[in-house]
Amino acid sequence: MNLHTTQIKPKKERKRSRTASRRSNKNFAPVLRIVALLLIVFLLASARAVINSEVEKLNRQAVNLKSKLHNFDRDIANLKIQRERFHGRYILKQIKKLDLKLCYPKAGQVKRLKVTVSSKQDIDKAVMDNLLLSQR
């Protein structure tokens, strides 16, 4: 009997030629460059997007604050006018209405303060003395 046999030989590891290796190295560099470039562009775009969103957020806050300030301004203006309304004639009317029996001071009854000293402590003392004098 004739037995046909095939000899099985283990494949030898192919050695990469030096030239092929050199070629792949050569291709890798520009790809890397492009990838790096794209990466930078991507990073820049992302940074821009992040910064923009932050700016938007700050802007919204600023607008909010501005509108709050604006409202405060309007409130202050309103209160200022209200204060002026309840002043002078209104007070006189209330005095009459509540029968407070208050009257204007007579001429010469009110004494003017005369401060003739220089240092602050002395001024305070002089003012207090004058106040006490005018209350007597």
Add this chain to the structure above:
Amino acid sequence: MGNSDFKTRIVVLGILFSLVFTGLASRFYYVQVGRHGELYGKAKSIYTRVQKASGKRGEIFDKNGSLLAGNIPCSDVICDPQLTGSEEECEQTALMLSKILKSPGGRIYQKLSTKERNSRKLRYGLLKKEVSLDLIAKIKDEIKKNKHKGLFFQEKTKRFYPKGSLLAQTLGFVNIDRDKAIPVAGVEKATNQEVSSAKGKIKTERDRKGRSLSYGYTEIDESKNGKNVYLTIDEQIQIFVEEELDKLVAKFKPKSAYAIMVDPYTGNIMAMAQRPTFNPNDRKTMRPDSWRNRMTTDVFEPGSTMKPIVIGSALDYKVVTPNTVFYCENGYWRDYRLRDSHRMKDASVTHILAESSNVGTAKIAIKMGKILLYKTLRRFGFGKKTGIPLKPEATGILRKPQQWDYLSITRFPIGQGTSVSPMQLVRAYCGLASGNLVPLRLIDRIEDAETGALEYQPYQTAPPVFRDPSTRAKLITMMKLVTQEGGTAKRAAVPGYEVAGKTGTSQKWINTDKSKGIRGHYSQEKFFATFVGFVPADKPRFVLAVITDEPQGSHYGGVVSAPTFREISKKTLAYLNVAPKFPEQIKSK
């Protein structure tokens, strides 16, 4: 396919491509270069947001900085009918608004629920104009609570007079026409150029939703606030004057009444009031005859208040002395048809003034002569403007000597036949009080609200009214007698102080009316009751005139106007802290 065919096709294709390319290029050129301006403008208007900014109208203060006219923030309540929801929701919103705004609910509901007109969608409905901030806050609370839809608030400011009717005719008021302030009268009109604000614009790039881009292009043309005006008026004194004028009106029910107080040395108007008056914040109650400033626009015959001016001038020209005696015709001078209220025979010039003798004054004027009398009246500012910035201003009627008839010389010195404005009369008395005819000042300073820079209105030099400085003292001594026992105005005397003044009771002239068969004549029923004086007499702090038109009950200046003069003076002297000359009089009272 032959080689030549292929080449032809290539050529044709090339030409075609070239034509298309040329077409595109020319279109590109046309769009980018030819229509650049137009299209760029269109695009810019789409992505640019323009906000109008209007500055505040300047405020008006008294001399101490108390606000008399300001701007109050408010809002218009508006709605977008497309967003207001169903009829039921509109009903609820209308009910809420009518309660808070105190407006008819039906009208509000109609505005909220009318979503179309003439097959056009409505996007705007004005529910109420100029609503106060308190009410706006209430509405906003309700919106939050009950989720009312489609309501918006348009912020604005409106001119507001916090003191109501105080100084109303002098301040005037402002009408608003399409956000533009149109001053109608008073200081508002006189100082409109200074008080008006300049409008500005803010241009910004916007996003799709209309929000401004923070990093976009911004152009700001800033608006400017109007300047603030400070008057010479003192609010407290103005309150005294108006209080007392109200009492006079309540007691004598006149057609009108005025009071003006002026510092005779500076010409500063310290207070000026008029009745009837109005509240400039309430347009419904305003009537033209109440907002017209009669103190500057109307004229009247001054009556006996003219006498001190003529007598003072006669003293100055040495025509008479205080002791020169005239025969007063026992109360009726037949030649000139002139009558006195008190019968007098021989009277000195001092007595003629104290008793207000018409006959005596006429005789003094005749002794002076036409020319001197005319010169005197002109020198005291009659027939001329007073310098007050309020417009229009009447100059009064003072005819030239050539136009006088034989009665004129006896009538003009007693205040008949000439007419003056209340302002002119006060100014003439400033001349008597200080010796100089000062131009009247109403505006003290103008402040730039942004920089704080102050611009003072200059004091003008005032010509002396008397050639001899001693004349003033002589005349004042004589005028003091008017308010003392035996004078015509005892009721004007202020305890503790010497008052110099003069009463005036002038009949009103009734014009000819052919339709009613009336000939021009002096009325026996209608009078002007006047008192003009100054306190303290020797060194006056103010000149005060109280003029009452057609008072009921009494028509004498010494009865109607003099007590008002006294009460105003008392309060003002105390307020100005003027020490009394006779303190014992005050204590005994």
